[in-house]
Amino acid sequence: MKTLLRLCAAAPIVASTIAPAFATEPAIPTTTSTIASQVADRGNARPVAQEYPTAGIGDGVTAGGYNQSRWAEDWTRFRDPKKRDDILDQLKYIPIAGDDVYLTLSGEFRARVNLTTNPNLRDREAQRQDIFRVVGGADLHLGEHVRLYGELAHAGMSGRNLGVKAGQLHNDLVVQQSFVDVTGTVGGVDLGVRYGRQTFADGPNLMVVPRDNNTIFFVYNGVRAWAKGDTIRGDVFDYYTTRLGVGGTGDDIIDRNRRFSGATAGFVIPKTFLGGSNLFFDPFVWRLRNSNAVWGGRTAEEVRKFYGLHLYGDTGPVNLDWTVNYQGGEFQNRPISAWLVLLQQTYKVGKSKTAPRVGFHFDYASGGGAYGNGTLKTSLAPFGNNIYYSYQLYATPTNLIAFAPSVQFQPTSKLRIAAEYQLSWRDSLNDAVYRANGQAFAGTQLGNSRKIADTIRFQAIYPISPRVSITARYEHLIAGPALTDANYKSSDFLAGWISFRF
Numbered sequence: 001m002k003t004l005l006r007l008c009a010a011a012p013i014v015a016s017t018i019a020p021a022f023a024t025e026p027a028i029p030t031t032t033s034t035i036a037s038q039v040a041d042r043g044n045a046r047p048v049a050q051e052y053p054t055a056g057i058g059d060g061v062t063a064g065g066y067n068q069s070r071w072a073e074d075w076t077r078f079r080d081p082k083k084r085d086d087i088l089d090q091l092k093y094i095p096i097a098g099d100d101v102y103l104t105l106s107g108e109f110r111a112r113v114n115l116t117t118n119p120n121l122r123d124r125e126a127q128r129q130d131i132f133r134v135v136g137g138a139d140l141h142l143g144e145h146v147r148l149y150g151e152l153a154h155a156g157m158s159g160r161n162l163g164v165k166a167g168q169l170h171n172d173l174v175v176q177q178s179f180v181d182v183t184g185t186v187g188g189v190d191l192g193v194r195y196g197r198q199t200f201a202d203g204p205n206l207m208v209v210p211r212d213n214n215t216i217f218f219v220y221n222g223v224r225a226w227a228k229g230d231t232i233r234g235d236v237f238d239y240y241t242t243r244l245g246v247g248g249t250g251d252d253i254i255d256r257n258r259r260f261s262g263a264t265a266g267f268v269i270p271k272t273f274l275g276g277s278n279l280f281f282d283p284f285v286w287r288l289r290n291s292n293a294v295w296g297g298r299t300a301e302e303v304r305k306f307y308g309l310h311l312y313g314d315t316g317p318v319n320l321d322w323t324v325n326y327q328g329g330e331f332q333n334r335p336i337s338a339w340l341v342l343l344q345q346t347y348k349v350g351k352s353k354t355a356p357r358v359g360f361h362f363d364y365a366s367g368g369g370a371y372g373n374g375t376l377k378t379s380l381a382p383f384g385n386n387i388y389y390s391y392q393l394y395a396t397p398t399n400l401i402a403f404a405p406s407v408q409f410q411p412t413s414k415l416r417i418a419a420e421y422q423l424s425w426r427d428s429l430n431d432a433v434y435r436a437n438g439q440a441f442a443g444t445q446l447g448n449s450r451k452i453a454d455t456i457r458f459q460a461i462y463p464i465s466p467r468v469s470i471t472a473r474y475e476h477l478i479a480g481p482a483l484t485d486a487n488y489k490s491s492d493f494l495a496g497w498i499s500f501r502f
Helices: 002-010 032-036 087-092
Strands: 094-097 101-116 127-142 146-160 171-186 189-198 220-228 232-243 253-268 278-295 298-315 318-331 338-348 357-365 400-409 416-425 451-463 468-479 491-501
Touching: 087 101, 278 318
Parallel strands: none
Antiparallel strands: 094 101, 101 127, 101 491, 127 146, 146 171, 171 189, 189 220, 220 232, 232 253, 253 278, 278 298, 298 318, 318 338, 338 357, 357 400, 400 416, 416 451, 451 468, 468 491
16 A cells, blocks of 8 residues: 555656547547447457457547557557557557567647637637647556556647637646556456556546647546456545646646535446347446536535446447436535436447448536526536537537437448438526537527527548548538527527547
């Protein structure tokens, strides 16, 4: 234990899973079966058959060897020089002492352009954002049980009508991650603890995810511990969030006003269920304390508790991701009682790898009480995928009912296209329409219409190679009376970028 504490002290804290294809970044697959096919590449001490499946361990999605959180990748297959095809493969496994002391280097370069008409849904000149991301990471393994990981990131942004540049979009340099892992196996159970600044995705994609749409990831500071058996796992964590500046590493500090902690369990559903499946069931209990929560123009401390059930994976041609979550707690001495129901499913039409998928998602996020007294009924997705409902970030699962049919298809072996038509309404007429950052659209709480908007979305992804991909997105938001009655407008959004990672 003393050794563990010394290792944790040495790691400085410096100042979600499955989702539809139209809401994900390139190289992130849409089905659990795709992830499961990557398990054979892992170089672990225990046989793969005795480990908890990679697709359900709460570290995000790995495809083609790459993960949004680069520390979740395993490149030990490059121990064999015959498997290294070029100089970049050499960087994935740099031996230092024997097979178990080695260094893995990673990097990403992304150039992106966003164009938005009527920014903030107001009648204004279009906004253009020219965005550039540079990330470098180093993963040092000191034997089988200790690992150190560090990651630096730069976010550049220029363009037209930018307004205030937020730290997650414009940042000279940030220590994006910096942590130490200590792991081991006791009685056939894999144990681990991680301390430092880190990404976290152990939950539904719409509730906790590093947010790759931003240039700088959403990261936490604190400790995470886990235990994994063959078919059962457990995960506990205690974090503070990070407040980003826009300069060097000295202005990115721990935000003591937001503390996020909790526990998630995981169970592998027997494959015989429903006649053959690859499903996971994750109950979770979380707690979020925010000293500066804002509802109805009032700022006060909120302690919100999340009690949820998450079922996800594949069963035959169906891929599903279902979450039911009740939220309790207090805001300004007022009780919280809210519900969040997230139901996403697709059906594969055909058996080929390029067969199209059709599906829909239905989401219910309760609202009400923000502009009054008594019980607060506004639901909240604490740190979720904020592009799921709008590429322009004009919607969030608070006071929202959404229904969206979708289709995904591959006209060629590489090109992947997804399309969606989303209809959105308010749950409560006595509450506002909310943006992705949780802020209300001013004046919308005074309207008497439920209809928020219709949103038409398209995404195309073309992987030039395993390391290089091109992505294009388009969204047309048709503002409904819940917005237009408060003088908000319809808007178009167009984005494109090229990403290189190694």
